[in-house]
Amino acid sequence: MTQPKKLFIKTYGCQMNVYDSERMAEAMGGQGYVQTDRPEDADMILLNTCHIREKAAEKVYSELGRYKGLKSDRPDLKIGVAGCVAQAEGEEIMRRQPLVDLVVGPQSYHRLPDLMARTSNGAKALDTDFPEEDKFEHLKSRPKAKRGPTAFLTVQEGCDKFCAFCVVPYTRGAEVSRPADRVLDEARDLVERGVREITLLGQNVNGYHGHEKGLAGLIRELAKIDGLARIRFTTSHPNDMDDDLIAAHGDCDKLMPYLHLPVQAGSDKILKRMNRQHTAEQYLRLIERLRAARPDLHMSGDFIVGFPEETEEDFQGTLDLIAAVEYGSAFSFKYSERPGTPAAERPQVPEAEKDDRLQRLQALLTRQQRALQDAMVGRELGVLFEKPGRMPGQMVGKSDYLHAVHVAAEGLVPGDLRRVRIVESGPNSLKGVLA
Ligand code: 5AD
Numbered sequence: 345m346t347q348p349k350k351l352f353i354k355t356y357g358c359q360m361n362v363y364d365s366e367r368m369a370e371a372m373g374g375q376g377y378v379q380t381d382r383p384e385d386a387d388m389i390l391l392n393t394c395h396i397r398e399k400a401a402e403k404v405y406s407e408l409g410r411y412k413g414l415k416s417d418r419p420d421l422k423i424g425v426a427g428c429v430a431q432a433e434g435e436e437i438m439r440r441q442p443l444v445d446l447v448v449g450p451q452s453y454h455r456l457p458d459l460m461a462r463t464s465n466g467a468k469a470l471d472t473d474f475p476e477e478d479k480f481e482h483l484k485s486r487p488k489a490k491r492g493p494t495a496f497l498t499v500q501e502g503c504d505k506f507c508a509f510c511v512v513p514y515t516r517g518a519e520v521s522r523p524a525d526r527v528l529d530e531a532r533d534l535v536e537r538g539v540r541e542i543t544l545l546g547q548n549v550n551g552y553h554g555h556e557k558g559l560a561g562l563i564r565e566l567a568k569i570d571g572l573a574r575i576r577f578t579t580s581h582p583n584d585m586d587d588d589l590i591a592a593h594g595d596c597d598k599l600m601p602y603l604h605l606p607v608q609a610g611s612d613k614i615l616k617r618m619n620r621q622h623t624a625e626q627y628l629r630l631i632e633r634l635r636a637a638r639p640d641l642h643m644s645g646d647f648i649v650g651f652p653e654e655t656e657e658d659f660q661g662t663l664d665l666i667a668a669v670e671y672g673s674a675f676s677f678k679y680s681e682r683p684g685t686p687a688a689e690r691p692q693v694p695e696a697e698k699d700d701r702l703q704r705l706q707a708l709l710t711r712q713q714r715a716l717q718d719a720m721v722g723r724e725l726g727v728l729f730e731k732p733g734r735m736p737g738q739m740v741g742k743s744d745y746l747h748a749v750h751v752a753a754e755g756l757v758p759g760d761l762r763r764v765r766i767v768e769s770g771p772n773s774l775k776g777v778l779a
């Protein structure tokens with residue numbers, strides 16, 4: 345019997361890349377490849393990359409450098425680069441790192457098996473097109489294997505917003521939505537295979553227009569699927585948050601009370617220079633409306649400190665906005681210069697200033713997060729259990745608000761959705777008992 349070939353995939357960046365890596369593994373599964381978590385065992389190594397900040401892109405080159413020894417021991421080993429670095433740098437990757445055999449952009453994953461075949465005689469293969477055909481349809485044949493209780497489902501890709509700091513509109517292209525009937529088919533299939541919670545993904549997921557009633561229309565259709573217990577979505581832009589989607593947070597029980605709604609900064613001057621197309625006040629009013637629909641909504645956000653020409657006063661505006669919102673979770677970054685984006689041309693803030701602002705911002709966010717988490721003690725929450733914890737007899741799941749919750753109880757299995765009374769709040773998670 346011939347041994348199956350082995351594929352090692354390393355995924356960087358956002359959840360959309362996690363979803364894409366699963367789909368690429370399935371596409372290669374059709375060619376007889378099974379996944380391994382050891383690069384030294386692999387016949388093919390694929391890096392699914394992120395280009396959003398400079399550090400993310402540099403990590404890819406240092407990882408590739410580490411495979412030199414493997415490739416010289418086994419010249420048959422194929423090494424591929426996928427994702428946003430592939431899209432942005434194309435052939436340059438093979439020039440900078442000659443051990444790379446193939447480069448494939450995020451819109452061409454369905455062509456991966458063909459590209460692999462083209463490398464069989466030692467040739468290099470590159471595909472960074474934005475093809476007409478629908479990659480999702482070509483990648484449709486997920487094997488009918490059982491799945492864990494949670495899954496990502498990409499419904500929208502690309503971005504037309506052109507925030508002045510961001511490479512996404514260049515690497516992922518224009519906004520495209522998948523038709524609702526195809527998304528619903530995929531969701532039903534996931535549920536049949538054990539999934540109880542689906543997170544809808546898109547770079548601008550609330551700009552989804554594959555359903556005549558937008559993302560809210562899609563969510564209401566998904567909510568009709570028996571067996572699907574929870575729906576989440578990420579990432580959203582404030583300007584695409586329409587009335588129906590706000591209302592859905594109040595009237596759709598399966599839509600979880602947690603919303604990731606990046607604002608990036610709190611000063612109107614900086615928001616304008618970022619080309620965000622909204623003010624701090626508009627963002628705060630929007631959150632008021634969301635909380636009127638769903639008072640216990642936990643907010644999450646993304647923040648950039650040290651955007652070009654950000655003064656101490658501008659930064660204070662961001663701290664004030666954070667103080668007004670009270671975030672349940674957040675992601676914060678130092679501004680990273682991305683060649684080709686408008687902000688890269690502007691006067692830069694010194695690195696030491698960025699470091700200092702990031703520290704102060706994160707201290708405030710951490711205090712808020714901890715306070716909201718601590719406030720869960722004594723409350724009863726829904727928890728979807730996902731996997732065994734580190735302690736014997738313990739299971740770990742996620743609360744409605746996305747906190748990790750540990751419970752020690754007999755007979756719990758992944759996929760159980762139970763009411764849990766929270767008894768303790770630790771640094772990164774909650775502890776509870778079955779209610
Ligand atoms: N520098 C720093 N952070 C960035 N982001 C996007 N581009 C940059 C950049 N050039 C952050 C934004 C975005 C998140 C995904 O990454 O906060 O919401």
Ligand code: SF4
Pocket residue numbers: 503504505506507510511512513547548581
């Ligand atoms: Fe980037 Fe702005 Fe588009 Fe988000 S909305 S992907 S930050 S350009």
